[in-house]
Amino acid sequence: MFEVSLAACAMLLLCGEAGASSCPGEQSQSQGSHRVLRPQSALTSFRPEEQNNTEVVAQVGSTARIRCYTHFLGNALVTWTKSDEEFLLTVGERIYTSEPRYFISHVRHQKLWELSIRSVRASDAGAYECQVTSHPLAAIYFFLRVVEARAVVPDGGALHSHAGVQLRLPCRVDQATEPVSHFFWYHNGTGINFSKTRSLTIVTHGYCSYVVIENVTWADSGVYTCAPLRARPANLTLHVLQDEQRSALYNGRGEGGFAAAASVLPPVPPTWLLVACLVGARPSC
Incomplete structure (x- = not known):
């Protein structure tokens, strides 16, 4: 639903190319015959029949909020089942x-009854x-x-x-219903987010994260694990090649596409430029 290409993720560090894209979360609210209910004040004017069969999407581990507005039904009591x-x-x-994961909130002036489900599980669907x-009696149905x-x-x-x-x-995150607040990176099982012994930088924004290795050495080879908060992790194995292996890749006898690309990556912009980019534009990833 919220897929973002890895090519789009590369735009994060290129300020001039990032600004025109929209964020993955800004998708159409249409979901087949259902609507994705979003927390907007305009929804308070919905009649019961307009809310019926609304689909709410939540990811595992997040909080699902199902909002039922009774604006045209007076001050009647509401039950959730x-x-x-x-x-x-x-x-x-x-x-x-x-x-204990269920909570109810009643906002009287909005005629709103909100059911919240914390730490969502697949079985909550x-x-x-x-x-x-x-x-x-009036019954309004929602589908989680x-x-x-x-x-x-x-x-x-x-x-x-x-x-x-x-x-x-x-690394990017697919199927996320909200931007990822934390990406945890590991190298051969050891956390590197706050490493002071490695010449690397971790950049995170929205649904994407990068490990930027300034000067690749043999010590950088191995398995990197990208573990976003509330998402299934993925492993990435980096092979640092000897000269003869590199020659074989360039001559088409191996997997040369990425090796060649890795050697010509543009330099990372200084910190002040990256901050200016993130403030002045909303990149797609």
Whole structure:
């Protein structure tokens, strides 16, 4: 749903090319016959029939918020049930389940009853009913779709480079419903986000992250793990080549595409330029 190409991720460090793209989260609200309910004040004017069959999307580990507006139904009480399992969740502002992940919020001036589900699991997917005790009774159905975000790395998880060049190891997140707040990087099982012994920089923005190795050495070879918060991690193996291996790749006898590209990467812009880029533009990744 929120896929971003790795080529688009490369635009992060190129200020002039990043500004025209839109962010992955700014997708159309149309989802087949359903709508993705978004937290906008304009929704308070929705009639019950306009909210019915709304689809809400949440990723595993996040908080799902299902909003039921009763603007045209007076001050009637609301009950929430997981209707496909006939499981009563709330009556008014009281929780009727022992599951501690459920919360109810009533914003009176907006006629809003919001059901929140924290630390969402795949099993939470399904139909939820907001039943309003008006006369006659009104029932508004919502469908929660749960997705699992996952890290994605290029070229089947294997990169080739030679020593002495600057190299970027990219990682993006697919199926995320919100920008990723933290990317954790590991080299051969050891965390490198705050390493003071390595000549590298980690750049993170939105749905993408890079490890920038300033000067590749033999010590940089090995397995890099990209582990975004609330997403399935992915491994990327870096092979640092000897001269004869590099020659074989350039002559078409190996996987030379990425090795050649790695040797001609443009230099990383200074910190002040990167900050100016992020402030002045909204890159696609």
